[in-house]
Amino acid sequence: MTHALSRRRLLAATAAGGCAALLPAFPRQALAQATPLRLRVERRTLEVNGKAATVFGIRQPNGAAGLALDPGQPFRVDLTNRSGEDTVIHWHGQTPPYAQDGVADANRPTIPDGATRSYDFTPRPGTHWMHSHHGLQEQRLMAAPLIVRTADDLRADEQEVTVLLHDFTFRDPADLLAGLTGGAASSAHGGGHGAGPAAAGHASHAMPAQGGMAGHAMPGSAGHGGGHGGGHGDGAMAMDLNDVEYDAYLANDRTLADPEVVRVERGGRVRLRIINGATSTAFHIDLGTLTGQVVAVDGTPVRPVEGRRFGMSMGQRLDIRLTLPAGGGVFPILALREGAVERTGILLATPGASVAKLSDRADRPAGPLDLSLEAGLTALAPLAARPADLVRRVRLTGSMTPYVWTLDDRAFGAHVPLEVARGQRVELTLENTSGMAHPMHLHGHHFQVVGLNGKPLAGAVRDTVLVPDGAAVTVVFDADNPGRWPLHCHNLLHMATGMMTEVVYDG
Numbered sequence: 131m132t133h134a135l136s137r138r139r140l141l142a143a144t145a146a147g148g149c150a151a152l153l154p155a156f157p158r159q160a161l162a163q164a165t166p167l168r169l170r171v172e173r174r175t176l177e178v179n180g181k182a183a184t185v186f187g188i189r190q191p192n193g194a195a196g197l198a199l200d201p202g203q204p205f206r207v208d209l210t211n212r213s214g215e216d217t218v219i220h221w222h223g224q225t226p227p228y229a230q231d232g233v234a235d236a237n238r239p240t241i242p243d244g245a246t247r248s249y250d251f252t253p254r255p256g257t258h259w260m261h262s263h264h265g266l267q268e269q270r271l272m273a274a275p276l277i278v279r280t281a282d283d284l285r286a287d288e289q290e291v292t293v294l295l296h297d298f299t300f301r302d303p304a305d306l307l308a309g310l311t312g313g314a315a316s317s318a319h320g321g322g323h324g325a326g327p328a329a330a331g332h333a334s335h336a337m338p339a340q341g342g343m344a345g346h347a348m349p350g351s352a353g354h355g356g357g358h359g360g361g362h363g364d365g366a367m368a369m370d371l372n373d374v375e376y377d378a379y380l381a382n383d384r385t386l387a388d389p390e391v392v393r394v395e396r397g398g399r400v401r402l403r404i405i406n407g408a409t410s411t412a413f414h415i416d417l418g419t420l421t422g423q424v425v426a427v428d429g430t431p432v433r434p435v436e437g438r439r440f441g442m443s444m445g446q447r448l449d450i451r452l453t454l455p456a457g458g459g460v461f462p463i464l465a466l467r468e469g470a471v472e473r474t475g476i477l478l479a480t481p482g483a484s485v486a487k488l489s490d491r492a493d494r495p496a497g498p499l500d501l502s503l504e505a506g507l508t509a510l511a512p513l514a515a516r517p518a519d520l521v522r523r524v525r526l527t528g529s530m531t532p533y534v535w536t537l538d539d540r541a542f543g544a545h546v547p548l549e550v551a552r553g554q555r556v557e558l559t560l561e562n563t564s565g566m567a568h569p570m571h572l573h574g575h576h577f578q579v580v581g582l583n584g585k586p587l588a589g590a591v592r593d594t595v596l597v598p599d600g601a602a603v604t605v606v607f608d609a610d611n612p613g614r615w616p617l618h619c620h621n622l623l624h625m626a627t628g629m630m631t632e633v634v635y636d637g
Contacts, residue, residue: 166248167197171219171241171262171272172212178298178378179387186213186272188260195294196260196274201281205253208246216240217267221276222445223258223429223593225574226251228613233263233573235614240264253278254576256429257403257447259294266303268622271296271383273407278429288399288451291392293476295404295465296383297376297411307623310373310533370530370566370599371469371498373410373623379467379474379490386490390476396458400478401425402450404442404465409622412443412567412596413465414496415450416473420461422450424503428592430576433508441468441499443569445594445620452478459483466496499567500598501582507590513578518557518606520550526562526570526597526619526629534627535564535619541628548617550635554609560595561602568624569596570603572633574615577605594620612637 167190174187189195199205205224211217218240220232230249234240241247261273275292283290299306382390394400402422404415416439423434426449434451442448454461458480466473471491479485528535540546550556559581560570571594579589581604597603618630 166206166208166250169197169207169209169219170212171209171217173214176271176383178300178380179385181300183298183300185270186262186267188219188272188274196276198275198277198279199253200279201255201284203253203278205249205251207249209241209249210246211241211243213267213272214243216242216264217262217272218264219260219272220263220573221249221258221260222571223256223276223447224251224254225576225611228574228611228615231573231613231615232260233616237614254429255280256426257292257405257449258429259405259407259447261407266307266622266626268407269299269303269306269409271298271380275403275405277403283401286399286401288401289394290401290403291394291476291478292403293381293405293463293465294383295406295408295411295413295474296380297374297408298378298380299374300377303409306374307626310623311627312532371412372467373530373533373621376411376472379408379411379465379472381465381474381476384474386474386488389474389488391479391485392476394454394461394478394480396454396480397456398454400452400454402448402452402463404448404450406442406444406446408444410444410624412441412468412499412569414468414499415440415442415448416462416464416466416475417450417452418462418464420452420454422452424507425449425451427507427590428576428594430591431510432590433510435503435506440503441596443499443567443594443596443620444622445569445571446592446596454478454480460485462488466492468496468499471495498598499596501596501601501603504579504589504596504603505582505587507579508588509578509591512588512591513606513608516555519554521557521559522548523559523561524548524617524631526560526564526568528564528566528624528627528629530566535566535568535621535624535629537617537629537631540631542618542625542630543628545631547614547632547634550609550633552609552612552635552637555606556609556633557604557606559602559604560597562597562599565599567596567598568619568621568629569594570617571620572607572615572617574611574613575607575609575633577607580604580606609633609635 176185218234255278258276260276262268378385423436460483461478464473464475525538527539576591576593578591615633618625
């Protein structure tokens with residue numbers, strides 16, 4: 131027996147475009163599927179501003195990007211690599227057993243071209259995503275949504291709209307990184323364990339050299355903007371906000387020259403599931419004339435926070451609930467590049483509304499992201515109150531010149547793993563002394579933000595937190611999933627040059 135789809139969910143299904151497909155809801159016993167779902171990593175051709183590029187994709191046999199699972203549905207997936215090179219896919223936001231995390235190391239080899247790897251674990255609900263954790267493949271769009279719905283999601287009379295953001299270059303990502311490092315990058319990335327930027331070079335085709343390094347001439351310090359969007363938008367660009375000037379910024383694989391138009395109901399409710407899958411670009415999500423409520427971050431519910439602009443860094447997700455005006459119209463949902471004028475996004479349009487072309491450049495630069503949204507977030511289901519068993523401080527270190535990013539002045543490979551014991555409550559303070567903001571992501575766990583610059587708070591439970599330059603963010607997590615878990619900056623270029631360590635413990 132199937133559940134009847136609400137009119138809004140039906141609209142979401144027919145307007146999904148490049149997003150994860152809407153799956154029908156079945157009784158729990160029927161969802162214990164005997165046949166695994168199939169995903170394929172493959173090459174595809176994408177047109178960006180009138181020019182063709184060869185990129186990657188993670189798709190179902192029907193062409194839908196990524197996966198959407200309903201309540202009770204297991205993550206039972208056969209992943210086949212047809213990319214032409216080794217890869218490995220990380221299930222960002224999920225907490226599977228260590229062997230299924232999708233990061234290659236001595237115990238977990240990459241997936242050779244033509245091979246299939248099987249996964250079977252209980253998924254964590256929420257807005258998540260999947261992406262390569264090998265070399266620089268993520269820069270070439272090896273990423274897709276991973277949505278796990280709850281029973282409340284199915285009951286809600288609202289239309290779901292998933293948006294995956296990315297930054298795009300026609301250049302070979304290895305050349306891009308070499309331009310930043312002077313060809314001297316020395317860290318082991320390879321998905322985290324054993325293959326550095328040189329190994330990443332085979333992952334890419336040579337493209338016309340159009341993208342380049344971003345300018346860093348204006349004085350200032352990242353992380354001191356204002357408002358939930360994390361910036362004043364007053365044109366005062368902070369130093370070292372952006373490493374790279376990209377050729378385009380994408381929302382569901384499209385630019386504002388040809389944006390995705392999602393048809394919505396007049397007076398209807400919409401749940402935006404926004405994923406920042408960009409390699410090294412943070413965004414402000416600008417709702418324009420609409421007022422929205424952030425109801426979840428990194429897939430985890432929070433007490434609603436109202437506003438029209440919200441900042442999100444690389445690897446982070448925002449669920450934003452909107453109510454559309456009864457009169458209808460066209461409502462741009464824009465992602466404004468931090469510290470710059472470039473933007474991308476989608477359009478929500480009610481039936482009959484006339485859609486006009488939007489520029490991909492704003493009138494003035496957006497400001498830097500800050501911690502104002504983070505300070506306003508409160509977890510609806512916080513971690514159980516208990517004292518920390520282990521307290522550690524990790525410094526975020528490195529510089530633009532030379533372009534090497536580290537933790538405690540050690541690049542990955544020369545790192546000292548953080549050794550914990552199973553069952554411990556671990557408190558980490560991430561202190562940024564590097565001169566650039568870093569979104570820090572911990573695999574295999576979700577942490578709660580409990581302090582910002584020494585001020586306690588009962589913050590969000592999430593898996594990726596922004597640490598602006600000069601800031602200190604304190605998080606706590608429970609060591610309840612044994613393994614060797616990467617803790618790294620989710621700016622891929624920073625991780626590739628060394629900004630990663632491991633949290634290690636046995637069962």
